[in-house]
Amino acid sequence: MGCDHSRGRCGCSQEVAAGEFGRHVSPSRRCGKDFYETSSMACRVSQASDAAVKEQPKAMTTEIERPTIGMWFGNFFEPFYSDAEAVRRGIADIAELGFTSINLDSKPWEDFFARYRGESASAYVAMQELMMEAASRAGLDYTCLALYLCGDNLFPNIRDVPPVRGEEALLPSGEPMGTYKYWSPKAQASMVEHVDGLLRLYGPGMRRTPDGRVLMQTMFDPIAKPSFDIEGRENYLGWLDQRYNGEVALLNSRYALRARTFHQLAPGEYWLRPEELTWVGCARPIREDFDLRTPDFYRWVDNQSYLGDVMADYFATMKEHWRRTEPPLFVEPVLHQWGYFFNPPGEADWQTGQRALDVYRLAEHVDSVLFITSPLNAENRADAMVVSVESSIARTANADRPYTGGLYLGRHINSDVYRVVPPAEAIATHVAGGAKRLHVYGYSGLDDGGVMFRMDEVFKGSLSAGNRWASEVIPLLDQPRDKEVALLFPAEMSFFEPLEVDEGGRHRMDLLGWYQQLVDLGWHVDIVHPDQVLAGALDQYQHLVVPVNTLYDIGDNDQLESVVRSFVERGGTLLHGAGCTLAQRAFAITEEPVPFDCIASREEVIPHGWSTVAFTSPGEPVGTYIQSGATGMLRTRVGRGEVLSIGFEYGYAYSRETMPIVPPQYGRREMHPVVLLERTPVEDAIGVSPRSPLRPSKGVETARFGNKLIVVNHRSSPVDISSLVPTREIALVPSAPGWVAAHAATYLEI
Secondary structure, eight states: OOOOOTTSSOOOSOOOOTTOTTSSOOOOTTOOOOOOHHHHHHHHGGGGOTTOOSSOOOOOOOTTTSOOEEEEOOOSSTTTTTOHHHHHHHHHHHHHTTOSEEEEOOOOBHHHHHHHTTOOOOHHHHHHHHHHHHHHHTTOEEEEBOOOBTBOTTTTTTOSSOBOOSSEEEOTTSOEEEEEOTTOHHHHHHHHHHHHHHHHHHGGGBOBOTTSOEEEBOOBSOOOOOOOSHHHHHHHHHHHHHHTTTOHHHHHHHHTOOOSOGGGOOHHHHSSOGGGOOSSOOOOOOHHHHHHTOHHHHHHHHHHHHHHHHHHHHHHHHHHHHTTOSSOEEEOOBOOSSOSSSOOTTOGGGOGGGTTOOHHHHGGGSSOOBOEEOSBOTTSOBOHHHHHHHHHHHHHHTTTSOOEEEEEOSSOSSOOGGGTSOHHHHHHHHHHHTOSEEEEEOSSOTTTTOOGGGSOHHHHHHHHHHHHHHHHHGGGOOSOBOOOEEEEOOHHHHHHOOGGGSGGGHHHHHHHHHHHHHHHTTOOEEEEOHHHHHTTGGGGOSEEEEOOOTTGGGSOOHHHHHHHHHHHHTTOEEEEOTTOHHHHHHHOOOEEEOOOOOEESSSEEOOOSSOOEEEOSSSEEEEEETTTOOEEEEEEEETTEEEEEESSOHHHHHHOSOOOOOOGGGTTOOOBOGGGOSSOHHHHHHOSOTTOSSOOOTTEEEEEETTEEEEEEOSSSOEEOTTOOOSEEEESSOOOTTEEOTTEEEEEEO
C-alpha cells in the first residue's frame, strides 16, 4: 500500500474512519511534503500497522481482582509522537512493570473534534488510537485526561493544533488569557462535547470501575482565572458587593480607596496587578503584605476567595453534566500534579497557594479527589513521610471513599528523589494510607518531567516490585483504617499563602513534624479540614493536633472554636505550639514572647522553632525556661480533657533539617532537641497508640485495617518485627524472617 503526495494531500485509499482506531497510526519520516497532517501522516504509518484490529478493545472489569494502577503515557515528544514501534515497546514496558492501564493525554484540541465529525485522524490522534490498540494487546486498558482547565500550555510550542475552549477569559487589554472562562455555559458545553466524543469513539476500551462506570480524569490541574470583559467584571464586582454586604466603606478602608460604589472600581483597583496575569501565573503579595495586612493583602484574599468560589461552582455545575453521560462516568479529577500541600520549592507556577484550590471543598462534587505527590518536603529534601501526609489528605478529603494515590515518578524536577526513597517505598506508603488505586505520572513528556522510559533497571525493578505487591495487598484490605488522632488542616494558610512568603517552608514543615511525631508513636493520623470538624468529624478521634496556621485569623472560625472546646470538654486532648490563635480564642491560652532559652521538663529541651513564648494563663506548668522560670510548656485542664501548650513550633523542630547545639552559656550540660529526647513531651501527654501491635520506632509507619496490618520501614536499616506472629505475611521485598527490609514494607494478618 503506497501513498501519493503529489496532490498536496495523502492519496491513500484506506483513510481512517472515525472509531476505527489502530489502522493508521503514526507518521513516517520518509515523507517531507508540506500537506495537511490529518489526512497524510496518520495514513502513512498504516503501512506499519496493517495487522491492527478494527474493533475497539473490550473494557476490562477486573478492578476487584486487580486494582487500577495507571501510568500517564503522553505522545507529545519523540519517539512517541511518530514512532509506532517505540510506542509498542513503551506499552509492553508499562505492562511488564505491573500497570493495568495507560492514561492518555486526550485534552480538547481541534483534531479530536475533527475526529468526532468523522474526519481522518491527525498524527497525534492516530497515535493515541494505536496506543489504545497496543494496550489491549498487552492486556491493559486506558483512561483519558480529558480536560486541562487552565487552557493548554502545549499550543503552539508542542501541539500543532489549538485547543477548544468554548469561551476564553480576557485580560484587561482585551486579549485572550489562554484559559477558560469557567462559569461560561459555552466553555462548559465544549467540555461536555469533548468528553462525549471520547466516550463515543473510545469508550468501550476505557477502564471501568466494578459497578461499570468509566474512570475518567475529566479535569487536570484546574486554575480558575478572572475575566475582564464586561460580563466578567460584573461577575466579580457583584460577588465583591455581596462579600462586603454592600459596605463600600469597609472595602475602601482595606484597599486604601475612595470608591463610591463597587461597580465603578477599575481592574487595577479591585484585582492585584492584573497586568501580571497569564494562563497559569499571577501577581502575588510579598511577605511584608502578609505581615502588615496591606491593601494588596486584602485584594489577594478577596481575589483568591472569588476564584475558590468559581472553582467550586464549576465542579458543582459539571457534576450534573457528568451524571447524564452514556456510558456513566466515575469522575476523578487530577487536581494537582506537583504535590498538594508540599509543592516543589522554587516552582512558582505550580503551587497550591496561588491556585485557589481546596480539595476538601471540591470532594463533594466528584467521585474521587486525586492529586499527584512525591517524596519531597518543603525544605527540598527527599522524605517519604510527605507521601504519607498527602495520602492522609486524600483519604480524609474523600471522606473514606475508595481513593487513588497519585505519585510523580521518574526524575523529579527538583531532585532525583527516588535515589533516596525507592518507588516501592512510596507505593507502599500510599497502600498503608488506604489507597485503593494508583495513578502514576509519567512515562514520557520532557516538558514537565515525565521520563519513566529513561529510568534505569534498579528504579524499574523497585517500581515493578511495588506495583505487584500493591496489586496483591490492596484487595485484602477490606476493613476501614484505624482512626485515632486528627490533625487540623491549616485551610487558610494552604489556600492563601504562596510558597515565597513561607520562609524555608517552615510553616508547612510544622505540619509534617507533628504528623511524623505521632506516626513515630504508633498513632494513626487523619488530616481533617475545619469544615469536617464542623460536621462532627472529631467524634471519631481521641486527640486533636493544631499545627501552625499563619492565616487562621482571616477565617470565620467562631463555630470551629466552639466545637473544638466541646471536644476537649468531653475528654479529648488538644496539642499545639507557639502562636496558636485557635487555642487562644477557644481556651483563653495566653502567651508572651520571651528570649530564646532552653526548657527544663522531664529532660532539658533545646527549642528549635523560629520563636519562643512563655504561657501566662492558669494551668499546670510541665516545662519552664531555665533562666527565667517562665512557663515553656503548659497543661490546661478543660472539663474531662486537657490542652498541652508548647512554647515553640514543635512540629517544625521535630522535622527540620538542622539541629541545634547546646547554647554556650550551658557549657557541658546535657540537653537535646526534641528529636533526641528519650521521651518527648507529646509522648508524655498522650503516650503511644494503644492499638499499635509493635513497639513504636522512629521512621516506622504502621497502619491497621481490622486484623490486617501494613508496616512500612522508612529507615535505611532493617527493622525487627519478630514480636509479631502473623498468620499470613506478604513482604514487599525478600527479607530475613521477622524483619522488614530497609525502605520496604510488609503486609501481615495478625
